[in-house]
Amino acid sequence: MHVEADLPGRVRAGLTAEAGEVLVVIGPNGAGKSSLMRVIAGLEPGRVVVDGRDWSDLAVPERRVGYVFQDQSLFPHLSALDNVAFGPRARGRARRDADRTAREWLERFGIGDLAERRPRELSGGQAQRVAIARALATEPDVLLLDEPFAGLDVSAQMALRIELGRHLRDFPGVALLVTHDAIDALTLADRVLVLDEGRVAQVGPPAEVAAEPRTPHVARLVGLNLVAVAEGEQLIAFPPDAVVVSLHEPEGSTRLRWHGQVASLAPHGDAVRLLVHASPDLLADLTPAAATELGLVPGREVWLSAKATAVSRYAARG
Structure with missing residues (x-):
């Protein structure tokens, strides 16, 4: 999969990722990490070409993208089950089929017993599991994770990091994960992409990037x-x-x-x-x-x- 994203004046990044690959995106504040994700998802204007196909004019529902936001962005009035089932239903799946898929994903994340709870009744770690399950339930080609561990306490981060790593190993599409934490890059990434001032400053295996950083931000991270x-x-x-x-x-x-x-x-x-x-x-x-x-x-x-x-x-x- 080859992606070219161009947001005039802010982000111009080209990246290539193979199916099943986890690409971790790091860089200082203002480097364009979240903007890159939002352009790919269609939430911000910009030119996006995926495998030679121009996505720029595709509406958000037409892009096979699953998106996990920093703040979960769960629907507050829906249960955990209905949050996860929302995507499959929106793509035309029958309610019973979508609910079955949602229950399967909640079980995979060990929160099947929380299916009927609303977001306000969930802990931060539980809510983020629901958010990730919701993104995966749509069977996306591209999974975008924008700082999925932000705001969680250290123990919740560690548990979710291990759990997410297990699911990413089985994910057949391309996963892009934005983070400020070197641990995420070293434990979850197949490759690390470094953004600096909206441009790709470095890309390579985690060990290589950690051993030979090419920006002060990455050097400080490691x-x-x-x-x-x-x-x-x-x-x-x-x-x-x-x-x-x-x-x-x-x-x-x-x-x-x-x-x-x-x-x-x-x-x-x-x-x-x-x-x-x-x-x-x-x-x-x-x-x-x-x-x-x-x-x-x-x-x-x-x-x-x-x-x-x-x-x-x-x-x-x-």
Whole structure:
């Protein structure tokens, strides 16, 4: 399946996905992730071509798309069963057949006993299961999931992530999942697509994108520092625990070095994580004892350095 989406002035993205593939879309706020999904669904104007067929003039019901919104967007006056059965009924299925399909999907998500409850009677995790079941019940060619775990507590996120992963493995169409969480990309994606300023900045397997991020947003998501060198033609990436913090400029030619002010300090596991406004902003992990010994507080001038052998170097464009 090949998709070209063009929303003038905002999003211009081309993507190719095979049937059964899960493509996770990540990028900073304003990159165009949700706009891309809404254009494909027909909820915003824009040119969309799918497998050579122009969808631009197709009405929403004519597009075989299932859409899961951040806020579930369930019909508040309908039961869970009727919410899930709505799509099949709208596509012409008989009521009894649509209800049977809806019950099957609710059972698959382990909430068959909640079929008669209204959305206000459901927890956030239960409501999101209903929303996903509703999208899948229409047997879509394309499944769009816009931050499906947003607003859920950590335990509910973990449970739903595992459950959704199981259903996505059996889904025969193409699934696009927008997220801000690196865990989603690493656990659910077959490939990751990175949007930046409405353009595709990087696409590849999760491990590859995590190991060689090409945008600061992705680097921060996976906990790496990213610095452009050689006039922007090459990137170097390195973890915060490979950074040495000192109050004086380090000596020796084997280290890369930066100078800046401490912006913030925060606990990070057993370490203290520093954000330093250098050029660019960098993260550094050090022990609480070292942070105390150096007298680190916001505004303190520091030097950061990393051994050349501790960094990964790769081309800025793949």
